[in-house]
Amino acid sequence: xxxxxxxxxxxxxxxxxxxxxxxxxxxxxxxxxxxxxxxxxxxxxxxxxxxxxxxxxxxxxxxxxxxxxxxxxxxxxxxxxxxxxxxxxxxxxxxxxxxxxxxxxxxxxxxxxxxxxxxxxxxxxxxxxxxxxxxxxxxxxxxxxxxxxxxxxxxxxxxxxxxxxxxxxxxxxxxxxxxxxxxxxxxxxxxxxxxxxxxxxxxxxxxxxxxxxxxxxxxxxxxxxxxxxxxxxxxxxxxxxxxxxxxxxxxxxxxxxxxxxxxxxxxxxxxxxxxxxxxxxxxxxxxxxxxxxxxxxxxx
Numbered sequence: 001x002x003x004x005x006x007x008x009x010x011x012x013x014x015x016x017x018x019x020x021x022x023x024x025x026x027x028x029x030x031x032x033x034x035x036x037x038x039x040x041x042x043x044x045x046x047x048x049x050x051x052x053x054x055x056x057x058x059x060x061x062x063x064x065x066x067x068x069x070x071x072x073x074x075x076x077x078x079x080x081x082x083x084x085x086x087x088x089x090x091x092x093x094x095x096x097x098x099x100x101x102x103x104x105x106x107x108x109x110x111x112x113x114x115x116x117x118x119x120x121x122x123x124x125x126x127x128x129x130x131x132x133x134x135x136x137x138x139x140x141x142x143x144x145x146x147x148x149x150x151x152x153x154x155x156x157x158x159x160x161x162x163x164x165x166x167x168x169x170x171x172x173x174x175x176x177x178x179x180x181x182x183x184x185x186x187x188x189x190x191x192x193x194x195x196x197x198x199x200x201x202x203x204x205x206x207x208x209x210x211x212x213x214x215x216x217x218x219x220x221x222x223x224x225x226x227x228x229x230x231x232x233x234x235x236x237x238x239x240x241x242x243x244x245x246x247x248x249x250x251x252x253x254x255x256x257x258x259x260x261x262x263x264x265x266x267x268x269x270x271x272x273x274x275x276x277x278x279x280x281x282x283x284x285x286x287x288x289x290x291x292x293x294x295x296x297x298x299x300x
Contacts, residue, residue: 001225006266008230009256010206011042014065015049015083016250017238019058023286027061031068036277037235038076040253041269045073046102046232049083050092063096070097081140085116090130090137100138102176103127107160108149111180115144120159124166131170141167142176142208147192147219150181157195164200175205176232179219182212189219193226206230209251211237211290216251217259224265231256236278237290252291254278 014034018025034047047069053060062082073080081100082093093101105123106112112120131139143163149155164175177196179189196205207223207230209216220231237252254274257267275297282289289295 003224003263003265004227004229005264006229006268007224007260008044009042009253009260009267009269010044010046010230010232011037011235011253012046012208012232012250013037013235013238013253015046015059016232017234017236018285019049019056019239021058021238021285021287025058025285027064027068029284030061030065033235033277033281034065034069035072036281038072038078040235040273040277041267042078042253043076043268044079044230045081047073047080047082047098050089050096051083051085063092066096066098081138083142086126087130090139094137099136100140102140102142103130104142104144105163106144106180107155107163108145108151108153110151110153111145111149114151120163124163128166128170131167131172134171138174139172140174140176140206141172142178144178144180146177147179147184147188148181150183157192160192160196161199164196168200173204175200176208177205178208179210179216180208182210182216184209184219185215186218186222190222190226193223193228197227202227203229206232208232210239211249211251217255220251220256221259233257235274236282236287236294238287249290252278252289252293254293255291258293 048062048065049059050062081102082098083102084090085104090101109120207228209219233253233256234250235253237249239249257269257271260267278289
């Protein structure tokens with residue numbers, strides 16, 4: 001199976017990477033490192049989330065962070081998006097100046113209840129109402145737990161097709177599929193990506209892998225073989241879901257870039273800058289680098 005010539009790696013560190021971090025990160029520090037991530041080559045970024053700060057206090061300065069980087073992102077032709085869970089979040093994102101928002105609707109019933117305190121059907125109804133009145137807003141349907149639920153409930157393939165079909169019916173054309181708990185294996189990933197390929201264009205699908213059991217890069221490789229060319233990653237491998245127990249961070253941006261470039265797949269990133277920025281950021285915000293690149297660079 002042929003691998004792609006180039007991929008678009010979306011940097012999700014500012015949202016998924018930082019949301020669980022126990023040490024408060026100042027607004028100024030967030031702004032600084034978002035700009036540094038752009039200098040490393042990021043051209044699509046998940047900047048923040050508009051969620052209840054009572055549950056995710058690290059994202060309480062969402063509007064201020066975006067206002068601090070908005071002009072810089074525009075100058076560098078970076079597509080910036082924000083995560084939302086409901087109409088209030090979408091309204092707040094729009095008010096802050098976002099033109100791209102990600103609406104989260106889990107493929108796991110149990111995870112959706114814990115994440116947004118709604119059933120899948122309730123979230124879907126809210127999503128369709130929002131999308132039908134998007135008024136120029138680019139809405140991405142992000143689906144956690146597509147590759148399995150950390151709570152043991154079933155995630156049938158028919159449900160994923162149903163959610164994508166329902167989203168298409170209100171004009172949504174971009175989708176994110178996530179292994180939120182990091183429990184997928186390469187063969188499971190291949191099976192699900194192949195199924196999705198039967199009813200939607202994989203050029204409009206991005207992959208979001210966590211690395212709980214060390215399968216993240218292997219899953220990305222398989223997905224690329226099957227036709228996925230958009231993937232999320234987080235600088236230094238930071239991240240995790242507050243509502244998925246034990247979920248480790250995302251695959252590290254620097255590890256994914258290394259793998260792709262060693263195989264001749266273009267990413268547009270500067271690997272040495274990524275490693276330098278990861279080390280600098282980790283020291284400043286008191287975080288651990290969990291990337292393989294980070295460990296290798298220490299011994300060079």
